[in-house]
Amino acid sequence: MINSKKMLAFGAVAALGFAACGSDDDSGDETETTEVATTEAAEEEAEAASDGALTAVGLTYDIGGRGDQSFNDSAAAGIERAVADLGIKANELVPNEDGSNRAELLQLQADEAELVIGVGFLFADDTVAAAGNNPDTLFAVVDDAMLDFEAEGGPAPRCENCVGLTFAEEQGSFLVGAAAALKSETGVIGFIGGVSGFGLIEKFEAGYQAGAQAVNPDIVIESQYITAAPDFDGFFAPDRAKEIALTMYDDGADIVYHAAGGSGAGVFEAAKEFSEANGSKVWGIGVDSDQYNTVDAAVQEYVLTSMLKRVDNAVYEITKAANDGAAEVGNVVYDLSTDGVGYSTSGGYLDDIVDQLEEFKAQIQDGTITVPTEPS
Amino acid sequence: MTHPTIRRIVLTVGAPISAVFFAVLLSSLFLLISGSSPFQAYIDMIENASRLETFVDILNEATPLYISAIAAAIGFRMNLFNIGVEGQYLLAAFFAAAVGGYFAGLPPVLHVTLILIVSVLVGAAYAGLAGALKVTRGINEVISTIMLNFIAVGGIIAWLIREWADDTGATNSGTTPIDESGRMPSLNGLLEVFTREISKGRELTGVLLIAILVGITYHLFINRTRIGFDFRASGYNPMAARAGGIPPKRMVMYAMLLSGGVAGLVGMSEVLSQRYKYDQSFIQGLGFNGIAIALLGRNNPVGIAIGALLFGFLNASSGILQITGSATPEIVQIMKGIIVLSAVIAYEAVRRVKLRDEARSAAEATERMSTEPEEALA
Numbered sequence: 058m059i060n061s062k063k064m065l066a067f068g069a070v071a072a073l074g075f076a077a078c079g080s081d082d083d084s085g086d087e088t089e090t091t092e093v094a095t096t097e098a099a100e101e102e103a104e105a106a107s108d109g110a111l112t113a114v115g116l117t118y119d120i121g122g123r124g125d126q127s128f129n130d131s132a133a134a135g136i137e138r139a140v141a142d143l144g145i146k147a148n149e150l151v152p153n154e155d156g157s158n159r160a161e162l163l164q165l166q167a168d169e170a171e172l173v174i175g176v177g178f179l180f181a182d183d184t185v186a187a188a189g190n191n192p193d194t195l196f197a198v199v200d201d202a203m204l205d206f207e208a209e210g211g212p213a214p215r216c217e218n219c220v221g222l223t224f225a226e227e228q229g230s231f232l233v234g235a236a237a238a239l240k241s242e243t244g245v246i247g248f249i250g251g252v253s254g255f256g257l258i259e260k261f262e263a264g265y266q267a268g269a270q271a272v273n274p275d276i277v278i279e280s281q282y283i284t285a286a287p288d289f290d291g292f293f294a295p296d297r298a299k300e301i302a303l304t305m306y307d308d309g310a311d312i313v314y315h316a317a318g319g320s321g322a323g324v325f326e327a328a329k330e331f332s333e334a335n336g337s338k339v340w341g342i343g344v345d346s347d348q349y350n351t352v353d354a355a356v357q358e359y360v361l362t363s364m365l366k367r368v369d370n371a372v373y374e375i376t377k378a379a380n381d382g383a384a385e386v387g388n389v390v391y392d393l394s395t396d397g398v399g400y401s402t403s404g405g406y407l408d409d410i411v412d413q414l415e416e417f418k419a420q421i422q423d424g425t426i427t428v429p430t431e432p433s
Numbered sequence: 434m435t436h437p438t439i440r441r442i443v444l445t446v447g448a449p450i451s452a453v454f455f456a457v458l459l460s461s462l463f464l465l466i467s468g469s470s471p472f473q474a475y476i477d478m479i480e481n482a483s484r485l486e487t488f489v490d491i492l493n494e495a496t497p498l499y500i501s502a503i504a505a506a507i508g509f510r511m512n513l514f515n516i517g518v519e520g521q522y523l524l525a526a527f528f529a530a531a532v533g534g535y536f537a538g539l540p541p542v543l544h545v546t547l548i549l550i551v552s553v554l555v556g557a558a559y560a561g562l563a564g565a566l567k568v569t570r571g572i573n574e575v576i577s578t579i580m581l582n583f584i585a586v587g588g589i590i591a592w593l594i595r596e597w598a599d600d601t602g603a604t605n606s607g608t609t610p611i612d613e614s615g616r617m618p619s620l621n622g623l624l625e626v627f628t629r630e631i632s633k634g635r636e637l638t639g640v641l642l643i644a645i646l647v648g649i650t651y652h653l654f655i656n657r658t659r660i661g662f663d664f665r666a667s668g669y670n671p672m673a674a675r676a677g678g679i680p681p682k683r684m685v686m687y688a689m690l691l692s693g694g695v696a697g698l699v700g701m702s703e704v705l706s707q708r709y710k711y712d713q714s715f716i717q718g719l720g721f722n723g724i725a726i727a728l729l730g731r732n733n734p735v736g737i738a739i740g741a742l743l744f745g746f747l748n749a750s751s752g753i754l755q756i757t758g759s760a761t762p763e764i765v766q767i768m769k770g771i772i773v774l775s776a777v778i779a780y781e782a783v784r785r786v787k788l789r790d791e792a793r794s795a796a797e798a799t800e801r802m803s804t805e806p807e808e809a810l811a
Binding site for chain 1: 490494583586587588590591592594595604605606633634707708712713714715716717718719722748749751752753755756762765766
């Protein structure tokens with residue numbers, strides 16, 4: 058009952074999201090297949106998927122599952138699209154709170170499905186093991202390259218039947234960083250990362266910094282992380298995100314970008330609270346999903362834009378590729394050129410600066426600007 | 434009026450039975466409220482558990498939970514709330530995995546022994562810190578161990594895992610994987626003697642034997658040794674124990690060191706037989722579950738074993754409930770909570786009935802004494 062309600066709500070939200078997509082991301086939905094940057098090592102065809110048409114796909118979220126308004130929900134949108142378009146069956150699983158049964162779930166999925174997708178890099182090692190035990194199943198992991206970077210002769214796939222789906226988060230973050238700098242009136246902006254120390258969220262911070270500084274070299278950027286890995290509570294702590302955001306607004310920041318999954322809700326709450334108390338409007342910037350459409354209606358008007366990380370596209374495309382028998386093992390990188398990342402224009406708050414952002418986007422795509430992946 | 438012995442037996446057996454009955458009843462209610470059929474859910478769970486592979490899963494899940502609950506129980510026996518099992522086992526597993534990965538090519542038995550020793554020592558030392566704070570500064574162990582949990586994961590491990598990361602390119606970075614020689618052999622061969630071949634890559638952890646050993650040692654230590662007696666005495670009545678010549682501070686220190694040492698072993702099934710390293714996805718939360726299981730098992734090694742298996746069963750059921758769609762996975766967490774609560778309430782109810790019985794028989798005896806003193810004395 059609870060589940061179906063959530064699904065219903067999400068379906069509505071997702072429909073809104075796609076309808077509201079601006080010029081920057083409408084090509085990413087239907088037409089794109091896996092024409093994306095693969096590494097040299099990814100030549101090998103996945104045997105598992107080569108015989109075509111899937112009957113079922115297994116999607117395993119990380120702890121928490123649907124309802125984070127961000128990362129997991131984006132994956133959920135992708136699988137729903139795949140189910141609707143391709144007419145296949147999807148199993149969705151969520152691990153126990155301590156994560157003790159990730160490996161079991163992957164195995165359960167592999168029993169039923171020819172394609173198993175783990176949503177989150179924490180599935181990386183369990184996937185390698187499961188892939189070995191189920192050579193006829195194709196595995197995909199979101200946010201992990203599934204490459205052995207220390208292999209002789211350059212990075213090599215960690216297993217014969219697994220795909221790593223990663224994103225150029227720094228590129229999308231560059232654009233929202235530029236948007237923040239263009240929109241900021243105080244010259245102070247903030248960044249809140251969910252969890253530091255495992256290299257992923259730092260990419261968001263690095264891009265955001267670079268983008269803001271490209272607009273205004275003198276801009277002040279306050280950065281703070283909620284927790285450090287392996288303490289992943291920072292992705293589930295809206296209360297702590299809210300405290301940090303309020304402090305940043307107090308310090309004069311008028312725009313705060315979060316890369317903190319489910320904690321992000323706290324940032325928008327803080328923006329609303331601060332704006333109402335001080336009479337001057339401050340903003341939050343969302344992440345992963347188009348959060349203008351996923352947050353509570355009460356805080357919607359404080360979502361300046363969102364850094365779109367099209368987990369939905371990645372999930373949809375790997376499913377479609379496997380269904381067509383065209384999946385390739387190795388690392389698939391989703392970047393600006395394939396609309397794997399981008400920014401949202403929902404709410405219309407960016408209408409006056411879209412041209413400038415599109416210019417930055419073109420410069421990143423043609424290589425004029427190289428976005429760093431580590432914060433300065 | 435029933436015979437007092439029968440009444441006592443009924444009360445003793447009645448507590449766990451009524452707890453289970455009550456827990457099933459409440460869980461069914463929650464399943465109904467969430468729109469699932471309780472019968473279908475229970476049938477799916479039991480059907481799933483009867484498969485050999487799931488049985489291996491249950492034992493693998495129960496092994497660390499059992500050790501964790503024993504670690505908590507050691508503290509409870511002394512009226513010490515070691516909430517820090519969580520931080521102790523994570524820190525111990527981290528250092529043990531790092532040391533195990535660092536020394537490559539040791540002889541197999543020595544390698545595993547080294548890892549185990551490191552884990553016990555680190556766990557004991559970290560718990561000892563809380564013990565020392567309590568003994569020297571009077572700081573409540575509940576508060577200090579909670580703080581130390583935060584420092585262990587968010588502080589020490591978060592800092593060192595970056596320094597010692599093996600594959601810096603991977604998001605799921607961790608310590609260097611432990612060589613073949615430092616891995617515990619699986620017990621699949623042993624189990625397969627009685628059953629068919631275990632498929633799908635399931636491996637029964639060898640640490641199960643360590644867990645059993647820990648349980649037996651715990652029983653002998655608490656019930657058959659002098660210091661175990663001192664433990665129980667201090668737990669029942671610290672003032673009386675002190676008057677009886679048992680040094681309270683030393684007992685606190687011993688209890689924390691022992692509890693922490695056992696806690697150090699909690700992560701070993703991951704380190705020695707599953708993951709072979711400490712990485713970002715290392716299982717957290719076993720320490721807190723252990724406290725619940727120690728409560729459920731009444732600090733008794735057999736009771737704790739039943740509790741650990743029950744939790745293992747519930748953990749292993751969450752996947753199948755989602756696959757069949759007969760219930761949401763959250764129901765597993767709800768059931769765990771309901772079971773612990775039911776057990777605590779049932780035992781408390783029985784304790785009160787027993788107290789009342791005792792009071793009544795004492796009152797009756799006194800009455801007899803006052804009305805017919807000669808007869809009562811005779």
